Amino acid sequence: MLNRKLSRRSVMAGLGGLVAAPMLGVSRARAAGSIVAAAFPGSWEDSYRTIVGPVVKSAGTELVLAPALAQDQLARLRASQSQSRPAYDAMMVSPGQTTDAIAHGLIEKIDPSKLKNWSKLLPAAQTEWGPNVTVEITGIAYNPKLVPKPKTYRELFDNPVYHGKVGWSGFGSNTATIAWVEIAKAFGGSEDNLSPAFKILAEHLNKGAVITSNNQQQMALYQQNEIAVFISTVGNVANLRGRGVECDFAHPTTGSPALPVALHLVKGSPNPDGVYQYMDAAISADVQRQLSMPPNEVLPTNTDVPLTDSLKSFISDADIKNLIYPNWAKINPNRAAWSAEFDRVVKK
Amino acid sequence: MTRGGVPFVAPMLALSIAGFLVPLVVLAAFSFSDPAGGFGLANYAKLFADPLALQVLFDTLALGFKVVASTTLIGLPIILLFWHAGPRERSLIVFLTLLPMLVSNVVRTFAWIVILGRQGPVSQTLAQLGFIPAPRSLLFNETAIVVVLSQIELPLLLLPVMAVLSRTDRSLVSAAETLGAGPWRILATVILPLAAPGILAGWVLVFASATTSYVTQSVIGGARHIYLPQYIYREVGVLFQWPSAAAIAFVLLATTGIIMAAMAMLSRHPRLASHG
Numbered sequence: 001m002l003n004r005k006l007s008r009r010s011v012m013a014g015l016g017g018l019v020a021a022p023m024l025g026v027s028r029a030r031a032a033g034s035i036v037a038a039a040f041p042g043s044w045e046d047s048y049r050t051i052v053g054p055v056v057k058s059a060g061t062e063l064v065l066a067p068a069l070a071q072d073q074l075a076r077l078r079a080s081q082s083q084s085r086p087a088y089d090a091m092m093v094s095p096g097q098t099t100d101a102i103a104h105g106l107i108e109k110i111d112p113s114k115l116k117n118w119s120k121l122l123p124a125a126q127t128e129w130g131p132n133v134t135v136e137i138t139g140i141a142y143n144p145k146l147v148p149k150p151k152t153y154r155e156l157f158d159n160p161v162y163h164g165k166v167g168w169s170g171f172g173s174n175t176a177t178i179a180w181v182e183i184a185k186a187f188g189g190s191e192d193n194l195s196p197a198f199k200i201l202a203e204h205l206n207k208g209a210v211i212t213s214n215n216q217q218q219m220a221l222y223q224q225n226e227i228a229v230f231i232s233t234v235g236n237v238a239n240l241r242g243r244g245v246e247c248d249f250a251h252p253t254t255g256s257p258a259l260p261v262a263l264h265l266v267k268g269s270p271n272p273d274g275v276y277q278y279m280d281a282a283i284s285a286d287v288q289r290q291l292s293m294p295p296n297e298v299l300p301t302n303t304d305v306p307l308t309d310s311l312k313s314f315i316s317d318a319d320i321k322n323l324i325y326p327n328w329a330k331i332n333p334n335r336a337a338w339s340a341e342f343d344r345v346v347k348k
Numbered sequence: 349m350t351r352g353g354v355p356f357v358a359p360m361l362a363l364s365i366a367g368f369l370v371p372l373v374v375l376a377a378f379s380f381s382d383p384a385g386g387f388g389l390a391n392y393a394k395l396f397a398d399p400l401a402l403q404v405l406f407d408t409l410a411l412g413f414k415v416v417a418s419t420t421l422i423g424l425p426i427i428l429l430f431w432h433a434g435p436r437e438r439s440l441i442v443f444l445t446l447l448p449m450l451v452s453n454v455v456r457t458f459a460w461i462v463i464l465g466r467q468g469p470v471s472q473t474l475a476q477l478g479f480i481p482a483p484r485s486l487l488f489n490e491t492a493i494v495v496v497l498s499q500i501e502l503p504l505l506l507l508p509v510m511a512v513l514s515r516t517d518r519s520l521v522s523a524a525e526t527l528g529a530g531p532w533r534i535l536a537t538v539i540l541p542l543a544a545p546g547i548l549a550g551w552v553l554v555f556a557s558a559t560t561s562y563v564t565q566s567v568i569g570g571a572r573h574i575y576l577p578q579y580i581y582r583e584v585g586v587l588f589q590w591p592s593a594a595a596i597a598f599v600l601l602a603t604t605g606i607i608m609a610a611m612a613m614l615s616r617h618p619r620l621a622s623h624g
Binding site: 069071072074075078079169170171172205210211212213214217220221224225226335336339340342343344346347348 | 400403404458461462465466467566567570571572578584585586588589590
């Protein structure tokens, strides 16, 4: 066969076919009966693979998890928007990205009648764009052996005991974004005016503020005692505690921002039934009960699942009443500009 | 290439075209587009009008040169050791050079967090010797990035040099000694010129790898040291500015490409190439 002479034309035709193959749909080799679901990297991806995956499989669908932060999921779907096959069948995001995903026509409204466990969800977790599988409570993670319990975001700047011990990051994550909004409010700003936050950040750069590229790096640095405080979710603190790391969670007296986490059906998914099976598994009492146990400690949205004692130690009824639900419609349009401004402020 | 060799290179050629050239052309087209559907140089004009972007570009290239210089300084004694070693010792040096490459860059980068951290061995030793008043973090500065990248990229410099020196006749040194040359003169006029093609090839690899090492730059440098890979990630992942990110990627490709081409041309210079 190798003796056969290859003409330039046949080589070019072969190469042309190779290049054109993806456009003709040859790459659609994703196994039938499987879905690709984006999940936050780290403990979310791990727990969904080990706890949710087998339940979805028993329903007849292979769950393939693709780790990606909410903004990355949005970026990837927007990049593949012009293609007939989206990058994911299901998204896992917070309201900040849901608003964008709806605006760009990336997700579909769901049919709740296809979810057996829909009626068990808290009313607030039942949205027309998909179920909320939890509400992430954000606040301040701190090492009680190294620093006193912070009461407010403002205290992290005003009290010298925290200087050089706090890790900050930019606008890549919802947790950090909403913290900067709260910091701006504490210094006289608002949800659409973050100037006071940038001003106070600039003043503190010379006081040892540790600026990391993302939240995952902060957790790594925290474990090495490089920082003693960082903006965090309850889940991250529970995760650190589960690994034997000394870490406590402080609810700011100004209120803890809440970030519901929703599952969405991506428009154009070739296997919507598989996505419904995935959603149903994720909101089932059995799965949510397992996810609410250490080390995951995910707040359940299924009303049949009681709060564990450990979760109760993180969140009191008073804390729940004091939760803040950010106005993402105000925040989202400014996010790009804030991100650029953040880089300008922190760049050495 | 003879006509009969075409089938052997066709798979590689096809892979290069489909996996590199086609995406590159798409990226190039993307960099000339704007959200309104127009076509032009607006993304490039915006990039070169932005002082932050220019500073990031300058810092990225400067980082590449610093890592090249640092790996050369660290690598030179190892190169000399390799030159003077016997066959068994040479195998050991090659093995030890390759050993770190068996561990992922990400793992090595995170290991450096421990080494350069407040409680790490470097800070503790410096404090105990009285060089610093108390242990402190040695992370989040450019020196740390250069140190970590130098350790990670060192094999990329050493391996081509070792390959060149392995093929070199050591009797040339004996001849120089016979003619009365001292050790420094032999180093400057025999060993280094002989190793030059390998060193230049290593520089090209180290420069390319250091300027594009997203994980090490972001983990060790934090968000205060922004280089082009992070800048591109921000444009895509946070700002969703794909055309702008494509333009930045092309500027990075062009600038590093020009520098690497210059290094490659230098390595083909008759005075250097003849030694290889």
